[in-house]
Amino acid sequence: MAIVSDTSKVFINNKISCSVLSKKQFFGVSVCVPKIVPDVRIRSRAKARFVEVKSTLQINLDEKNVSVNGNLGFDVVTEKELKEKGFLGLRKTKLICTIGPACSSLEDLERLALGGMNVARLNMCHNTREWHSDVIRNIKKLNEEKGFCISLMIDTEGSQMYMVDHGVGSSVKAEDGSIWLFTIERFEGSRPFTVQAYYEGFSEGIKVGDELVIDGGMATFEVIEKVGNDLRCKCTDPGLLLPRAKISFWRNGKLVEKIFELPTLSTKDWTDIDFGISEGVDFIAVSFVNEASDIKLLKNYLSTKSSEFIKVLAKVESLESLKNLEDIVEASDGIMVARGDLGVQIPLEQIPTVQEEIIHICRQLNKPVIVASQLLESMVEYPTPTRAEVADVSEAVRQYADALMLSGESAIGLFGDKALSVLRMVSNRLELWSREENKQILLSQRQLGVSLPERIAEQICNCAVEMANNLGVDAIFVYTRHGNMASLLSRNRPNPPIFAFTDRSCTVKTLNLQWGIVPLLVELSEDMEHNIRKTFELVKTSGMVKNGDVVLVVSDVIPSSSTHSYFQSIKVKTIA
Numbered sequence: 001m002a003i004v005s006d007t008s009k010v011f012i013n014n015k016i017s018c019s020v021l022s023k024k025q026f027f028g029v030s031v032c033v034p035k036i037v038p039d040v041r042i043r044s045r046a047k048a049r050f051v052e053v054k055s056t057l058q059i060n061l062d063e064k065n066v067s068v069n070g071n072l073g074f075d076v077v078t079e080k081e082l083k084e085k086g087f088l089g090l091r092k093t094k095l096i097c098t099i100g101p102a103c104s105s106l107e108d109l110e111r112l113a114l115g116g117m118n119v120a121r122l123n124m125c126h127n128t129r130e131w132h133s134d135v136i137r138n139i140k141k142l143n144e145e146k147g148f149c150i151s152l153m154i155d156t157e158g159s160q161m162y163m164v165d166h167g168v169g170s171s172v173k174a175e176d177g178s179i180w181l182f183t184i185e186r187f188e189g190s191r192p193f194t195v196q197a198y199y200e201g202f203s204e205g206i207k208v209g210d211e212l213v214i215d216g217g218m219a220t221f222e223v224i225e226k227v228g229n230d231l232r233c234k235c236t237d238p239g240l241l242l243p244r245a246k247i248s249f250w251r252n253g254k255l256v257e258k259i260f261e262l263p264t265l266s267t268k269d270w271t272d273i274d275f276g277i278s279e280g281v282d283f284i285a286v287s288f289v290n291e292a293s294d295i296k297l298l299k300n301y302l303s304t305k306s307s308e309f310i311k312v313l314a315k316v317e318s319l320e321s322l323k324n325l326e327d328i329v330e331a332s333d334g335i336m337v338a339r340g341d342l343g344v345q346i347p348l349e350q351i352p353t354v355q356e357e358i359i360h361i362c363r364q365l366n367k368p369v370i371v372a373s374q375l376l377e378s379m380v381e382y383p384t385p386t387r388a389e390v391a392d393v394s395e396a397v398r399q400y401a402d403a404l405m406l407s408g409e410s411a412i413g414l415f416g417d418k419a420l421s422v423l424r425m426v427s428n429r430l431e432l433w434s435r436e437e438n439k440q441i442l443l444s445q446r447q448l449g450v451s452l453p454e455r456i457a458e459q460i461c462n463c464a465v466e467m468a469n470n471l472g473v474d475a476i477f478v479y480t481r482h483g484n485m486a487s488l489l490s491r492n493r494p495n496p497p498i499f500a501f502t503d504r505s506c507t508v509k510t511l512n513l514q515w516g517i518v519p520l521l522v523e524l525s526e527d528m529e530h531n532i533r534k535t536f537e538l539v540k541t542s543g544m545v546k547n548g549d550v551v552l553v554v555s556d557v558i559p560s561s562s563t564h565s566y567f568q569s570i571k572v573k574t575i576a
């Protein structure tokens, strides 16, 4: 019998938590009535456990010690974290939230901002441009008025030829042996055992006997007849069909690859890209990239629009993209491991190793990498994650991904703030562990630079991180225009945080995605000594550092035309 107080939480099956609504005494025995979170299912004979809750996961919205620091462009969340936990306590792994109907109001967005959201992702597959425009306005308002630093990402719809719909909002079950028609016919509502395919050519090249797999294994069918472009199929592995489910075809255990006649960027995508440019977003994530030319095309377009500062991220989510991986990484400004669709095109058991390989290549080529989809999927419905989900998030942090992304957990989930706090806590824990246990996965150095100045910059950053770790300095300061030096430092995943001072606000926004970097906006002059003195003063007066703190300074000034020497340097300074 547990002693229950009003602050107790009840855990059902170690998963669903709820608080105690009322307590009653029956013959001296305490009986509690739990306040169940709405819409969660509790199985019969579920286990209940009572836990005293001492502190809450969420940062309190009303806390008054969050101030806007006008001097130094420190965002309020970093400032608070630094004051509370010190340099080594700063979280290094960046967090992205997909914004959907469950988190689009100003108040919702502020909660996510306080919870550590670094980048907001808008999935152009859903909702109207007006809706997305409102969200962007809200985020800019938070940045300007409340001192947050949230970057904006749009994610293109892409030509998803494998989507199907059964015409109702919720899932339907496909029973073993049932016969279904997958059709290109367009009709309103639903028809029994009939699924509409989004793309007319979906059945091209498909033969009787092929397997049709829903959402990477939710249900499986065998093609038993071709009727024009439609497919009659028999369910061989029963399961659920969700609205807009993804399908793939398999023959002799291998994915049947379609001829990609659809462009990676559709007419709608180009309109969405123009929308992104006019709204001033920081990142465009391109869905279903197949080869490097897809990315080059968009980058060229951005430069004709004088918008080359918008970073282009390639989503790796097709078998084809895995074949051209290095070229795609090289051509893009960053990668998203889009495990949702990837899991439809490759066997699920291959995802963990493919993820590790992509992260490794990205670090080698110095491109930020995001791990996305289903990190905390069960939290769309439940307020706590599964143990397996926590292990998955931990693994992504241990592999040194730059960023973790929430999809449905924040967009439509009941517990988006909690999901974000789980990512935050797991990242902090794993980062601390890697450091304490000295589990740094060292990078076998691959030289990136071609010209002498590029090679110097790269060597300086490699050595600077080794020095910073060996000396145990409190922080690394770097002065950077385009973020290149900051990024080369981050590539080595140092123990102390990297404070990147820049005078370009777009550099601040793009560095937001990169591991361990705290980007700060300041005016910089040609005189590097002056910049160092000035930023030290600012940091000191803001109370961020104290006497005795040791800072490693990496500077990178473009040499003036009168001289041919290079000014990149490493200094170690003690705050006095």
Ligand SMILES: Nc1ncnc2c1ncn2[C@@H]1O[C@H](COP(=O)(O)OP(=O)(O)O)[C@@H](O)[C@H]1O
Pocket (backbone or CB within 6 Å): 098, 099, 100, 101, 123, 125, 126, 127, 340, 407, 408, 409, 411, 412
């Ligand atoms: N802007 C939006 N408006 C409405 N629903 C959204 C929006 N963004 C995301 N969602 C919902 O959140 C779910 C998860 O988001 P995401 O993973 O980005 O998309 P998808 O499931 O289409 O790949 C979507 O299936 C959709 O139901």
Ligand SMILES: C=C(OP(=O)(O)O)C(=O)O
Pocket (backbone or CB within 6 Å): 123, 125, 155, 287, 317, 337, 338, 339, 340, 341, 342, 372, 373, 407
């Ligand atoms: C992130 C992904 O893309 P989207 O959510 O747009 O399908 C994915 O497939 O994992």
Ligand SMILES: [K+]
Pocket (backbone or CB within 6 Å): 123, 124, 125, 155, 156, 157, 158, 287
């Ligand atoms: K998308």
Ligand SMILES: [Mg+2]
Pocket (backbone or CB within 6 Å): 287, 317, 338, 340, 341
């Ligand atoms: Mg996808």
